[in-house]
Amino acid sequence: xxxxxxxxxxxxxxxxxxxxxxxxxxxxxxxxxxxxxxxxxxxxxxxxxxxxxxxxxxxxxxxxxxxxxxxxxxxxxxxxxxxxxxxxxxxxxxxxxxxxxxxxxxxxxxxxxxxxxxxxxxxxxxxxxxxxxxxxxxxxxxxxxxxxxxxxxxxxxxxxxxxxxxxxxxxxxxxxxxxxx
Numbered sequence: 001x002x003x004x005x006x007x008x009x010x011x012x013x014x015x016x017x018x019x020x021x022x023x024x025x026x027x028x029x030x031x032x033x034x035x036x037x038x039x040x041x042x043x044x045x046x047x048x049x050x051x052x053x054x055x056x057x058x059x060x061x062x063x064x065x066x067x068x069x070x071x072x073x074x075x076x077x078x079x080x081x082x083x084x085x086x087x088x089x090x091x092x093x094x095x096x097x098x099x100x101x102x103x104x105x106x107x108x109x110x111x112x113x114x115x116x117x118x119x120x121x122x123x124x125x126x127x128x129x130x131x132x133x134x135x136x137x138x139x140x141x142x143x144x145x146x147x148x149x150x151x152x153x154x155x156x157x158x159x160x161x162x163x164x165x166x167x168x169x170x171x172x173x174x175x176x177x178x179x180x181x
Contacts (some may be wrong), residue, residue, distance in 0.1 A: 005029050008118060018145040020176035025143055029114070042114040044139070044169075051168060052139070054109035061108050066099030104135045107165040130155070135166050142173050149177060156181035 031040035044052040079087040117136040129141035159170045
């Protein structure tokens with residue numbers, strides 16, 4: 001049985017959130033009743049102000065990123081054989097995932113995919129999360145209490161390498177901990 005959003009939110013905001021940001025960071029998620037495929041919205045609020053959001057309407061933009069990757073890499077489209085086998089499935093899936101990551105780096109995130117990022121973050125080592133290719137996972141990880149000051153000092157040198165939207169989250173944590181970047 002999957003965990004409820006309230007229990008996941010409690011884990012993110014109370015159990016894993018660093019002390020310096022407690023009561024300042026809130027995670028919001030809702031599913032629209034009657035909407036297909038878990039359509040809903042995800043947002044992060046800092047000091048009551050929404051600074052990041054994901055919604056299902058980003059799906060087409062993410063699709064375009066994947067199509068761009070396929071063009072760049074000259075990946076042929078999927079083909080179905082007479083017995084129902086799909087040819088080129090693996091390379092297409094890899095290109096679509098690369099497109100999703102590129103879109104996320106530009107701040108374009110499909111809210112239907114956020115639960116997968118949260119699940120991955122909650123089930124992997126914090127060192128892996130802080131270095132994950134998925135910016136949403138890095139966003140969750142930078143606020144994690146398990147990221148210590150030594151690691152934060154190392155991270156402070158890489159703030160400019162993060163996607164522009166994610167830099168705000170890194171700066172917030174570094175400022176809260178009194179670390180110069």
